[in-house]
Amino acid sequence: MNLGPHAFFIVGAYGAAAFIVAVVVGWVALDYRRQTRALAELEARGVTRRSDRPSGAPS
Amino acid sequence: MPLIDLANPTRFLTLASRALPWLTIATLAAFAVGIGLIASAPDDYQQGATVKIMFIHVPAAWLAMGCWSVMSIAALGTLVWRHPLADVAGKAAAPLGAAFTAMCLITGMLWGRPMWGTYWVWDGRLTSVLVLFLMYLGVLALWRTVEDPARAGRAAAVLTLVGAINLPIIKFSVDWWATLHQPASVLRLGGPAIHASLLTPLLVMALAFLLLFLTLHLAAMRNEIMRRRIRAMLVREAESAAQ
Numbered sequence: 001m002n003l004g005p006h007a008f009f010i011v012g013a014y015g016a017a018a019f020i021v022a023v024v025v026g027w028v029a030l031d032y033r034r035q036t037r038a039l040a041e042l043e044a045r046g047v048t049r050r051s052d053r054p055s056g057a058p059s
Numbered sequence: 060m061p062l063i064d065l066a067n068p069t070r071f072l073t074l075a076s077r078a079l080p081w082l083t084i085a086t087l088a089a090f091a092v093g094i095g096l097i098a099s100a101p102d103d104y105q106q107g108a109t110v111k112i113m114f115i116h117v118p119a120a121w122l123a124m125g126c127w128s129v130m131s132i133a134a135l136g137t138l139v140w141r142h143p144l145a146d147v148a149g150k151a152a153a154p155l156g157a158a159f160t161a162m163c164l165i166t167g168m169l170w171g172r173p174m175w176g177t178y179w180v181w182d183g184r185l186t187s188v189l190v191l192f193l194m195y196l197g198v199l200a201l202w203r204t205v206e207d208p209a210r211a212g213r214a215a216a217v218l219t220l221v222g223a224i225n226l227p228i229i230k231f232s233v234d235w236w237a238t239l240h241q242p243a244s245v246l247r248l249g250g251p252a253i254h255a256s257l258l259t260p261l262l263v264m265a266l267a268f269l270l271l272f273l274t275l276h277l278a279a280m281r282n283e284i285m286r287r288r289i290r291a292m293l294v295r296e297a298e299s300a301a302q
Contacts, residue, residue: 004108006173013112013169024158035285047296
């Protein structure tokens with residue numbers, strides 16, 4: 001593919017777009033891992049949400 | 060499943076976990092087809108190969124505005140119906156919108172330099188998109204500043220609805236003011252003014268970007284619901300320790 005005399009600008013635009021997408025995908029994936037780990041640690045400590053309590057349990 | 064069932068965060072998480080792998084596959088497939096079409100697309104008779112920047116610049120611009128539209132609908136959900144998922148949706152869309160707006164600005168500058176002879180001009184279109192980017196940063200800063208998610212959600216919702224005034228300004232800026240930016244050539248009353256050989260890859264890339272947004276938005280909403288659960292559990296743990 002011949003990009004002509006303005007190849008620098010075309011490759012630069014696609015490179016910048018790919019970089020931004022990679023950063024956002026990486027941020028979402030890392031955030032998911034962080035939240036999953038924090039949730040697992042809390043559950044391992046026996047901490048539950050109010051909605052997880054068995055019905056009839058004292059408040 | 061009735062639509063109202065999605066209002067329940069737990070049901071939403073189940074649906075998101077089921078949908079995300081399929082959305083990811085669809086996104087990758089759409090990008091593969093789009094990039095293949097871009098590779099075989101002809102050069103423009105005036106712009107030469109630089110027209111290839113259009114295939115990422117235009118979808119990024121559409122999503123930059125689309126994300127704020129999603130946030131505006133979510134803001135109504137927060138302020139009017141106080142829907143628990145509404146501010147989750149708004150908060151999750153903000154960083155994605157900022158990213159697509161940054162992409163639009165950067166690719167636009169790199170397209171402008173060889174075509175206009177300059178990276179930047181302070182005209183209506185470029186300036187209003189820069190204002191949109193700054194508003195995204197403002198919403199993100201607001202979410203980080205106010206600790207209570209409910210209060211932060213209401214403040215961000217008000218800012219979002221005020222900022223929605225900028226959307227028609229961006230859209231019609233090329234008609235209202237003298238500008239280097241070309242007028243609308245796809246979404247216009249007379250139909251697209253682009254030849255099919257360039258329009259087809261553009262629309263496929265727009266679909267790929269839309270699928271990318273849907274995938275990332277769903278994943279970011281899932282993360283935000285989990286973050287709020289963790290916060291609620293930490294509060295509960297602290298309350299138990301205090302008793």
